[in-house]
Amino acid sequence: MTVADLVRRNGSDSAIRGRAFLRFDDWSSSHAEFYRESCRWAQMLLARRPRGAPFHVGVLLDNIPEYLLALSGAALAGATVVGVNNTQRGDSLARDIDHSDCAFLVTEPHHLELLAPIRSKLSKISDDRLLLVTRWDATSRSGGSTRPIAATTLEDALGAPEDPLLDLTDDTPLCLVFTSGTTGAPKAVVISHKRMCSTGEYVGGLMRVGRDDTGYIAMPLFHANSQQCGFMPALMQGARLGMTRRFSRSQWLADVRRYGVTYFNYTGKPLAYILTMPRRPDDADNSLRVAYGNEGSHRITAEFAERFGCEVIDGFGASEGGFGFSRSNADPPGSVGRPPDSIAILDENARECPRAHLDAHGHLLNPDEAIGEIVNTAGIGKFEGYYRNEAATRERTRRGMYWSGDFGYKDERGFVYFTGRDLSWIRVDGENFLARPIEDALQRHPSVYLCCVYAVPDVDAGDRVMATLVLAENVSFDGGEFLSFLRSQADLSPKWLPSYLRLARDLPRTATNKPLLRQLQREKFRLDLTDDPIYFHERLHEPYRRFERADYERLIEAFRCSGRAPLLHT
Secondary structure (H helix, E strand, C coil): CCHHHHHHHHHHCCCCCCCEEEEECCEEEEHHHHHHHHHHHHHHHHHCCCCCCCCEEEEECCCCHHHHHHHHHHHHHCCEEEECCCCCCHHHHHHHHHHCCCCEEEECHHHHHHHHHHHHHCCCCCHHHEEECCCCCHHHHCCCCCCCCCCEEHHHHCCCCCCCCCCCCCCCEEEEEECCCCCCCCCEEEEEHHHHHHHHHHHHHHCCCCCCCEEEECCCCCCHHHHHHHHHHHHHHCCEEEECCCCCCCCHHHHHHHHCCCEEEEECCHHHHHHCCCCCCCCCCCCCCEEEEECCCHHHHHHHHHHHCCEEEEEEECCCCCCEEECCCCCCCCCCECCCCCEEEECCCCCECCCCCECCCCCECCHHHHCEEEEECCCCCCCCCECCCHHHHHHHCHHHCEEEEEEEEECCCCCEEEEECCCCCEEECCEEECCHHHHHHHCCCCCEEEEEEEEEECCCCCEEEEEEEEECCCCCCCHHHHHHHHHCCCCCCHHHCCCEEEECCCCCECCCCCECHHHHHHHCCCCCCCCCCEEECCCCCCCCEECCHHHHHHHHHHHHHHCCHHHHHC
């Protein structure tokens, strides 16, 4: 089965074709209308298909209906959609478009300013292959806007509403999805029709999606999560979808009620962001039945389920598809679940790491030997390789196994604990430890919904621990109460106590809601780089107090005297 087969079936089957499919604000489309427009996209792409070059369609759009139409039109035409990250800028944006061999680029008027500085670097895309969606831009439709670069309006390019009826195989590449790039340059993951359909069927089964369900696409469509866990379950079942340009924690519940949403896909930290909104007594008065995603902590998923009256299924996996497994509510707090035995923790020589030894409080006693890379020893799963990056593909698939690049440990019962995407240790007073257990402890505080822990330089040697926190709205911070809470956490070593706490309204994050740790590490406790309030405690038993300008200047002078001032600028 291909995605083209599903679009064609839904648009032709008398039991499905007239049913509502897609809603975007006040606009709506039936399955038949969606199929008709997808055919027009397919004809347009086929008429402009490049000779002797990959049939790749770059899509630089927010979450608007044209994104799904581009995906479905490309499926019918045998083309491959390249999901261009709309938060990239400059050379990084040009690199993604060029590296993925885009022969077309579909965008919106407000993204033209991003393309203008790099237009000369996009030599493969002529003006008639830079396609502009103006339907949702009132200024552009009226002719009142000035375009910084030339482009062809989409409505002038669309073809006839006729299905090309191509004979495609299910291993035809449908999408290139860039990794988030949190630990290096983004890589383009190849996703075929087969993988798109099989994952959509699997995730839809987990959420028990049926024809009368309604999904909600708020996560960015250039990411695999929205494509496979939002769009595909609805397409597989002939169900409905609501969508929004971009995720908004303040708008989320209103959209769930307006669209009658029954399932919601997420990636990163959106559940935590939603929970920072003030609680209302009618929060559970909504249609949501289930949420499915990854990277939600036990506390956050449990509170979300209770507050909004739904089930939360949190999984662990990667965009590459090398493996994936879900967590149950009965699993130990802090773990990401108990996978099959084939998911192992290996060292760099492919030897299985010893099981973790945990004390009575869950504190890891043997991190040096227990922590390793999380690997699928049974094979490479659904991973189909990186586009034009054979070296990275070989690295992921060495010895015939899928090496995730994620690190963790496994306890005696087989539960896996994720420690991070690299092994960046924090070193305080000669002791090495990881950030993840500290984050787990901080997030037990009822007012902390998001946190990021990282090393900042100490005046004399090694590191100090710093944490950036996002608290619930309308909550005031009490430095004495917070220190008392941390000291009551039996598994939080005194050396792990953050020396600095930054209170932010939001975390810098990728478009897929993953914290940008490198930005926080660069800004450190520097008051010249942030307006966020910072708290610190100077002595062991003193409460956290506000880090004022005079404190900052004394600290900077101390770094100068110790000869470690250059570390403040790295």
